[in-house]
Amino acid sequence: MRIPINLASEPFRRDRPILIASGACAMLLLAMLAVLVFLIMGERANARDSRIAVEKLNNQLHVINAEQAKLDATLRQPANAMVLERSLLLNTLVQRKAISWTKIFADLEGVMPMNVRLIQVRLPQITSRSEVVLDMTVGSQEPLPVIDFLKRLQASPLFGPVTMHSSAPPTQNQPLYQFRLSVNYAQKL
Template identity: 30%
Template sequence: MKISLNLASRPFTDLTDVYKRLRIAMGVLALAAIALGVLLHFVLQHDQRAYLRAHSIDESLGSLAAERQGYETLMQQPANARVLDETDALNELFDQKAFSWTLVMKDLETVLPDPVQVTEIEPARTKDGQVILHLRVVGPREENIRLVENMEHSNRFLRPRIVGESPESNNGSGARLQTVSANSVEDLDLLTDYNLMQTVSDAPAAGPAKASPAKPLVGGAK
């Protein structure tokens, strides 16, 4: 009996290269898994250390808060509260004594135009130690503006700002309002930060207009 085979119906396939590539891919995946496992281990350790550090900081903050609460309770006692009030009063007195009126007057002479007169000076000290001057001046509108410009170019008077202005009137409340012009005499309220750290010998920077070097100041000071 004669049997014929058709080899074309089941062609021979060499799978050696395929298996080799699969083994290489599996090895790469295994190495990647090991690397990811090591990385995850270090990340978890880092997170654990961060958690312990945060927990330690929370405990320290809680201890400080409890200590602060204890001090506040202690200071609220009548005897200690009286001492605290006296300390605040003394600190305020020291601040007032440290303020130099002579220095302020000398600095104002360098920025004050001739026609402008200072009628009131009221210093105030903020909680952070900054000194703010409340000035009330009288003079022509144009010269008042020049005063503000001179302050802006000064090393002593910082951030000058106008908080109020009104025309000067000596005829009472029934006086007829006058037209505002450059020569109109006005009352001007100014607020400016005063730089105590600047040395007396430092002259202010040159401004757009020169002020009188020896202008007498008139009016009162609080």
């Protein structure tokens, strides 16, 4: 039988693999630190460039706003105010005249089912974003064809989302179900 005897003052420990692994981990962490420092420096340079670009754009915006304020002040003078009002009126009239009723009815005919009747179309409204909004009343002997019409309107590239304002059942004077709705129309102005 063999008995191991250690004559050293401290017991023998196998520390070499742990020290080598610790050194390798330290080198790996040091390399990762170097990569992170490099990336941070690059991001700081990008942020500095972005701040400079934003500052330039803000300066340009201030110059443009000052110029716009000066032009607005010129236009608001009493001598120019009447010309400005007339110009706005004429622009509004030209914009309204640019809407083709023939094109509106042709496009509606393309999506309207045969058993749905167009009862009324009000003068199209033009929003501040130059979108044309049609306000119309349609009717049918049953509600299902009108629902089909609404689905066709929403699926068409010429029309946008439909907003239903009201509906009315048939009466003695009007034998149709009536639906008042508005829809965005994609006619180019």
